[in-house]
Amino acid sequence: MRVIKQRPMNWIERLYIFEAIRGLWTTLKHAARGLFRYETLPTISYPEGQPEIRNTYRAKHRLMLRPDGTPRCVACGMCAAACPAHCIFIEATQSDDPRIEKRVMRFDIDHLTCVFCGLCVEACPVDALRMDTKVISFEHRTREEFVSHLFDLTNWDPKDYPNDPQSQVAPGGTKNAEALKVWGMEVK
Amino acid sequence: MDIIESRTWIEWVITIAKFAFCFVPVLYILLLIPMERRGAGFMQDRQGPNRSYIKIPYFGKIRLLGYVQNFCDGTKLFFKEMFAPAGVNKFLYYVAPAIPFAIVFLSPCVIPWFGPMVFDWGGKAVRISGSIIDSEVGVLLLFGLSSLSAYGAVLAGWASKSKYSFLGALRTSSMTVSYEVCLGLSMMGILLLAGSFNLTDIVSWQEHHVWGIVAQPVAFFCFLIACIAETGRAPFDVAEGEPELVAGYHTEYGAMQFGLFYMGEYSHICINSFLVATLFLGGYSVPFITTETMQAHMGGSLAILCGVLAFLVLAFLHMIYRYSRKLKATNLTHRFEVLREYSLYKICAWVAVAVLIALGVCSWFFYNPENFVVNGFAVGSFATAVGTALIHLLVLVVKSVMFCWVWIWVRWTLPRFRYDHVMHLGWKIILNIALINLVVTAVVAKLVGGN
Ligand code: SF4
Ligand code: SF4
Numbered sequence: 001m002r003v004i005k006q007r008p009m010n011w012i013e014r015l016y017i018f019e020a021i022r023g024l025w026t027t028l029k030h031a032a033r034g035l036f037r038y039e040t041l042p043t044i045s046y047p048e049g050q051p052e053i054r055n056t057y058r059a060k061h062r063l064m065l066r067p068d069g070t071p072r073c074v075a076c077g078m079c080a081a082a083c084p085a086h087c088i089f090i091e092a093t094q095s096d097d098p099r100i101e102k103r104v105m106r107f108d109i110d111h112l113t114c115v116f117c118g119l120c121v122e123a124c125p126v127d128a129l130r131m132d133t134k135v136i137s138f139e140h141r142t143r144e145e146f147v148s149h150l151f152d153l154t155n156w157d158p159k160d161y162p163n164d165p166q167s168q169v170a171p172g173g174t175k176n177a178e179a180l181k182v183w184g185m186e187v188k
Numbered sequence: 189m190d191i192i193e194s195r196t197w198i199e200w201v202i203t204i205a206k207f208a209f210c211f212v213p214v215l216y217i218l219l220l221i222p223m224e225r226r227g228a229g230f231m232q233d234r235q236g237p238n239r240s241y242i243k244i245p246y247f248g249k250i251r252l253l254g255y256v257q258n259f260c261d262g263t264k265l266f267f268k269e270m271f272a273p274a275g276v277n278k279f280l281y282y283v284a285p286a287i288p289f290a291i292v293f294l295s296p297c298v299i300p301w302f303g304p305m306v307f308d309w310g311g312k313a314v315r316i317s318g319s320i321i322d323s324e325v326g327v328l329l330l331f332g333l334s335s336l337s338a339y340g341a342v343l344a345g346w347a348s349k350s351k352y353s354f355l356g357a358l359r360t361s362s363m364t365v366s367y368e369v370c371l372g373l374s375m376m377g378i379l380l381l382a383g384s385f386n387l388t389d390i391v392s393w394q395e396h397h398v399w400g401i402v403a404q405p406v407a408f409f410c411f412l413i414a415c416i417a418e419t420g421r422a423p424f425d426v427a428e429g430e431p432e433l434v435a436g437y438h439t440e441y442g443a444m445q446f447g448l449f450y451m452g453e454y455s456h457i458c459i460n461s462f463l464v465a466t467l468f469l470g471g472y473s474v475p476f477i478t479t480e481t482m483q484a485h486m487g488g489s490l491a492i493l494c495g496v497l498a499f500l501v502l503a504f505l506h507m508i509y510r511y512s513r514k515l516k517a518t519n520l521t522h523r524f525e526v527l528r529e530y531s532l533y534k535i536c537a538w539v540a541v542a543v544l545i546a547l548g549v550c551s552w553f554f555y556n557p558e559n560f561v562v563n564g565f566a567v568g569s570f571a572t573a574v575g576t577a578l579i580h581l582l583v584l585v586v587k588s589v590m591f592c593w594v595w596i597w598v599r600w601t602l603p604r605f606r607y608d609h610v611m612h613l614g615w616k617i618i619l620n621i622a623l624i625n626l627v628v629t630a631v632v633a634k635l636v637g638g639n
Contacts, residue, residue: 020602027231027601034230036507039514043235048522 053134058118060135061109063153064128065170067179071154072128075102079120079129087113088120107153111138112146127166196309198570199316206320209301210293213455216592220454221258224596231600247532248525268443273348276440280347285445287340288452295333295459298326300388302472302580303479307573317388318472318580326387327379331372334418334459337452338364341427341437344449348440356436359607360420360427366614367417374410374622377629378403378467391471395478400468406625408468410618415460416598417614419453423602426610461591462584469587472580479576486575487555493579494548498541505537
């Protein structure tokens with residue numbers, strides 16, 4: 001157990017009045033700052049000014065893409081199993097690529113139910129699911145629109161993720177041509 | 189206490205016009221609420237309410253620096269449904285909020301808004317006092333009236349049949365009673381020095397000697413604390429302490445009835461700040477200049493006043509320009525809208541600067557009314573008297589606004605006292621200091637040989 005011993009107040013502090021004046025001085029400084037240096041206030045006037053969001057922030061999901069544009073997801077269902085809110089719905093089907101067993105036919109994430117815990121991202125064995133889109137506001141008119149479908153999740157632009165090599169592999173990215181060559185090679 | 193002494197019509201007109209000063213506390217509410225809300229915001233590093241707007245052509249959304257918000261809130265309170273909880277005493281319940289608000293119109297009657305206007309009118313010297321009622325018991329009347337507002341709280345607490353309200357009312361009444369004593373005693377020193385209860389006399393004493401804050405610094409301090417406690421605001425707001433009593437005596441009130449309590453509180457602050465300014469900060473008197481000097485150089489004084497105002501407007505303009513520049517550099521999506529809005533302020537402020545400078549120059553050259561001496565008194569013309577009154581009024585308003593700021597400042601800085609601490613502070617500390625101060629003042633005044 002740690003005992004924190006507080007310094008006993010000296011008699012000037014116990015008189016209260018001088019400490020009160022010190023407090024008044026502090027608030028006066030803050031008030032003057034608000035009045036004369038309004039723009040230094042930390043408030044972001046929200047809809048007009050957007051907060052700066054890191055890519056580690058758990059925002060809306062996206063599905064990573066292979067060089068040929070198909071989702072990296074192999075429909076293993078790990079994310080759906082890990083999801084504590086049970087808001088991922090996956091239907092698998094036969095993959096067209098002979099090297100790959102399954103692909104997703106339906107991949108829905110209900111963002112009304114999602115708690116943005118990020119467990120699905122952790123669970124994915126092939127790094128197919130990420131939450132780094134920086135989309136933090138979800139505005140729709142009906143409940144159905146809050147459910148993101150496969151098209152919505154894969155419809156992102158590699159130019160928005162310039163520093164992420166994995167995203168550049170997708171069609172339209174800087175490393176796509178290179179990656180496509182490797183992807184098209186015969187596997188022995 | 190004759191309200192009207194002589195028979196000239198100008199005297200009637202001015203005496204009746206003076207009743208307009210009854211509305212000053214109500215106007216102060218309009219000033220105090222935005223000051224409090226934005227001031228509180230700034231002290232907490234927030235921006236304060238600044239979103240409501242009026243839409244006008246070309247300039248777009250005009251927010252008046254957040255001022256429009258208060259109209260919105262007022263409108264909301266006004267149009268909300270009034271209701272009474274079951275089992276209340278209907279009559280008392282509805283009458284209670286009106287009491288503090290009605291007092292507001294009575295209290296300003298003894299405050300001297302400007303020095304006595306003495307002027308020559310058709311060969312006759314006319315003297316009009318600066319307060320609505322030039323009473324010999326001025327201060328006492330004011331105290332009597334302002335402590336009446338406690339009845340509103342007591343009745344509200346009693347009539348609403350709620351334990352929270354009742355406890356709040358009890359606390360209010362006990363606090364008002366105990367701090368009324370401190371208030372009265374701490375003020376006694378300055379009354380002793382001035383030798384009068386009449387506020388006009390007190391101010392003229394301060395004008396000719398020193399300000400009350402210099403003569404009686406300890407009393408000023410006690411008086412200020414007691415005043416803040418009497419208005420029942422933080423840090424002395426035990427009567428409506430949210431953690432214990434929901435909202436104290438107005439727990440059961442909503443809509444405009446709550447609004448009346450709210451406005452009553454703000455007007456009380458206004459009256460008290462006028463009182464502090466009058467008793468301890470020389471009231472309407474201009475620092476370092478006597479009224480006589482000012483009247484002798486009327487045009488120059490008005491010109492200096494205009495210059496000061498123009499300087500303030502220029503400072504405002506500087507702030508607007510500076511902030512516009514900073515805003516342009518940001519990437520807020522509404523920045524052009526805001527700049528459009530600011531262009532209106534810029535236009536208004538530049539017009540104000542031009543008008544003020546023109547007025548100042550005009551008064552410097554053309555407003556030099558001659559003064560007469562009638563029966564040994566310097567008696568100016570009507571124009572001199574009006575100019576003096578104007579300057580006095582402005583000076584008083586500036587002083588009182590400064591004290592209103594003290595109220596807000598203290599409220600948003602200090603944490604609430606516990607109820608027993610408040611009583612301890614009132615009865616055992618401030619009362620004693622005030623008593624000692626009174627005795628010392630009396631002895632010194634006697635030794636020095638005052639009145
Ligand atoms: S973030 Fe959490 S709640 Fe949302 S889909 Fe992923 S696992 Fe489920
Ligand atoms: S865990 Fe990854 S690979 Fe498996 S279904 Fe979910 S997104 Fe697809």
